[in-house]
Amino acid sequence: MAKIEEKKELQNRISVFCETNGISRADFAVKADVSPATLSALDNGQWDKISLSMVKKLTAFIKSTEAGNVFNTSDFQTVQDLCDTAKKYHLMIGLIGDTGTGKSTALTYYGNRKNVYRVTFEKSMNPKQFYTTLLRELGVDFEGNINALINRAAAELNAKESPLIIIDEAGKITHSVLLYLHDLREKTKAGCGIVLAGMPYFKTNLQKFASKGKEGFSEFLRRINIWHTLNGLNAAEVKYIAEKNGISDKERVKELCRIKRFGDLANEILLDKIMSNAI
Ligand SMILES: Nc1ncnc2c1ncn2[C@@H]1O[C@H](COP(=O)(O)OP(=O)(O)O)[C@@H](O)[C@H]1O
Ligand SMILES: [Mg+2]
The missing domain is CATH 1.10.260 (434 Repressor (Amino-terminal Domain))
Incomplete structure (x- = not known):
């Protein structure tokens, strides 16, 4: 108790x-x-x-979201700024980063803001499930056919002030969901921003299918206003995070400075803690 x-x-x-x-x-x-x-x-x-x-x-x-548990790295800040821009100017922004670069962490953090709705795409989601999940994020329990779902989501979003939709794992979006996302964008673009985040293949696949003339891809690609690729951690950031985690050995810190991805650094820090019996 x-x-x-x-x-x-x-x-x-x-x-x-x-x-x-x-x-x-x-x-x-x-x-x-x-x-x-x-x-x-x-x-x-x-x-x-x-x-x-x-x-x-x-x-x-x-x-998980309180300051002190997330490091305000340059990538992290860039994601916050990009989300701000998408929200303010109702843009559609594509965010690219390798696995473990901290996309989800930064997006989850921004997702706690007012009028921001975050959905993590799952490969098994069909268009109906995607829109039901989005509507649930909007606080609406609603059932209906795909057209009714899209119209309801658009109406909810259009009634808000500067809303933003964040779609994480966008590289997994299937062709049919992409086509329906296009519909939502068309119905809400006067006031709603969208940030789509994924691995590098998210962008390259869109480009590949667009160049092959597959239905809807070039139209969708054209509507992405800004693409941004995350840089990964820099040496100063790795050093800071390592020291905050009690790693002070100069050689070890130097070795860690080659790491670019947060996920890899977190793993090395965990191994160091196990080796020194700290946990
Ligand atoms: N800004 C940050 N501060 C602290 N830990 C972070 C930060 N960004 C990422 N991490 C950690 O790194 C790991 C990978 O991050 P994640 O956001 O899942 O990356 P991605 O979504 O790009 O694959 C997670 O365990 C997460 O806790
Ligand atoms: Mg992620």
Whole structure:
């Protein structure tokens, strides 16, 4: 059983989180994937209604996004800036980065902002499932055929102020979803931005299919206003992160400085900790 102090502390952190990101309690419930009833129980001090597993879930959600747990590297900042630009000017932006470069981390962070809706694409998603997931992110439980789903998503987005859709793992988007995404873009482009993030093959595949004249690809490609490829970590960033993780040996730091991807660095840091029996 979690202590009442722990629950009060959580209540406080949720308030700070909502304030920092400019979102309502209802928005928070959707982003953290908990029921509004849970949040109101927390707000009203009905502590017995909040289970230990709920405390753990909410704490983990907030912790993952609090400053101090993410490093503000140049790539991380670039992703925040690109999302800002897409949101403000209603652009469609393609973000490219190798696996482990920190795309999802940076996008998740931005995804906590007001009127930002993030969907991670899964290869098995068909167009209907994609739009149902997007609508759920928008806080709407809605069923219908694909046309009704798209129209409802467009209506929801067009009713918001400067919304942004973030689609992570965009390289996995299937041909049919791409065609329907095109429809959504057309219906919302006056006011809604889209950021599509994926591995390098996301862009090269779009180009390849466009050059082969496959339906919809050149039209879609043409509508991407900006492409940006992440650079990976630089030596100063690796050094800073290594030192923050207690690695001070000069030779070891020098060796780590060759690493470009966050994922690889995190793994090396973990191995160092195991070797030194720190964990
Ligand atoms: N800015 C960051 N600060 C701290 N850790 C990060 C940061 N970016 C990425 N990581 C860590 O690196 C790993 C890979 O990041 P991820 O965002 O999943 O990359 P990608 O989506 O590009 O494959 C994750 O374990 C993540 O926790
Ligand atoms: Mg990712």
